Amino acid sequence: MGRKATLRDVATLAGVHYGTASRALREDTAHLVSPETVERVRSAATKLRYTPDLIAQSLRTNRTSTVGVVVPDIANPIAAALTRGVQDVLRGAGYVGLVVSTDANQAHERSEIAALVSRQVDGLIVASTKTPSLYSEIAASGTPVVLANRRVETDLPTVTASVGDGIEQAIDHLLSLGHREIAYIGAAGDANTGLDRHVAFERVMRARGLDSSDRAVRLSPGYGQHDGAELFERLLEEGGRPTAVIAGNDMMAVGVLSVLRRMDMSCPEDVSIIGCNDLPFMEFLNPPLTTIHVPHAEIGSAAAEALLAILRGEDPESTELPVEFVTRASTAPPSH
Structure with a gap:
């Protein structure tokens, strides 16, 4: 078995300095070397089947x-x-x-x-x-x-991501359909993802002259399907009768949908539902979920x-x- 190629071998074959070869082979420093030199060094590395010694490299670069x-x-x-x-x-x-x-x-x-x-x-x-x-x-x-x-x-x-903008689009979409009794079901944890969506809902509802009081909002420390179902059930038990629900995420929206089915109600005929995140399988629900796609x-x-x-x-x-x-x-x- 032949000797393993070194960086100096690559530099010699490419006709460049050792340091130039090192920079050309690293993605974060290749921009410091001309494209022609990078191509020549990498071609030499391929020809010699050179693989970097990561331990030695980390000792030299402190990376x-x-x-x-x-x-x-x-x-x-x-x-x-x-x-x-x-x-x-x-x-x-x-x-x-x-x-x-x-x-x-x-x-x-x-x-x-x-x-x-x-x-x-x-x-x-x-x-x-x-x-x-x-x-x-x-x-x-x-x-x-x-x-x-x-x-x-x-x-x-x-x-x-600008999810607050998505909540505004969701509310305006429901208003364009004729909804006025719009509820929000979301998470009240310490993550800004839940807080931002709740705050955006109340801000936009007030700006549109609609009810953003406690009667329209239910929050939970959790953010799963069970949490969404529990919050929606509580909303209904306490006299809430929304024609549309915006959920803080898709799984909570699925929870709302499950409650409607247990109560022999339908979506969207009885209650329209909007989620948030656009998880991969949301388009395959029955009905497919209107949602906010977060990239x-x-x-x-x-x-x-x-x-x-x-x-x-x-x-x-x-x-x-x-x-x-x-x-x-x-x-x-x-x-x-």
């Missing part, structure tokens, strides 16, 4: 080419889409994402982040809100942190791009991506 990705629940389709967006960008830049799931638990989040930092990740992408002071401490200590799909009181770069994969990609920018010495700004209102068959004019 491990790894990024920690922190999500509340790795089984959640939102986390899966966001992680996919992150990894697509990191892979193209020569980085590996190390994904951890915190179960939306503060103690778990602290221990998982500590484990990532101890492994000397080059940066963190955090899609959580349980320990905001910790994120700032880590960034101050020299490990860059970017927040994805979550916003907290911090100066850290953040990538979110979670794009949020992950933008967060990864922001982190790579920091690693290049840049100072990226926070970003809010647009959402898309998707009209399907779960909304129609009220029957009365």
Whole structure:
């Protein structure tokens, strides 16, 4: 078996300096070298079947080419889409994402982040809100942190979506159909994703001159199908008779739909329903769910791009991506 090719072998074959070859082979430094030289160096690396010594490289550069990705629940389709967006960008830049799931638990989040930092990740992408002071401490200590799909009181770069605009579009859609008795069912946890949607609902309802009192709003610490069903049942028991419901997310909307079926009511004939997120299977419900499409994969990609920018010495700004209102068959004019 022949000797394993080294970076110096690649540099010699390409006719460039050792340092130039190193820069040409790294995605985050290739822009410092002319495209022709990059092509020549990479062609030489392919010919020699060169593979980098990552341990030696990390010792030289103080980089491990790894990024920690922190999500509340790795089984959640939102986390899966966001992680996919992150990894697509990191892979193209020569980085590996190390994904951890915190179960939306503060103690778990602290221990998982500590484990990532101890492994000397080059940066963190955090899609959580349980320990905001910790994120700032880590960034101050020299490990860059970017927040994805979550916003907290911090100066850290953040990538979110303009879901408040989506709530406004949802209300205006229902008004155009003739609805006036519109209820909101959502989460009251510590995540800004739930709070922003609730606040946007009340703000837009007031601006349209409609009822935004407690009679029209029900909130729960949870955000699953069971929570949506429980909140809608409570609303009905307490005398609420909405002709339309906006749910804080798609699974809560599914919960509302399940209650209607148990009560021999139908959607949208008796109650129109709008969700939020546009999970992959919402178009296959009966009826297909009208919802707000939140670009979670794009949020992950933008967060990864922001982190790579920091690693290049840049100072990226926070970003809010647009959402898309998707009209399907779960909304129609009220029957009365």
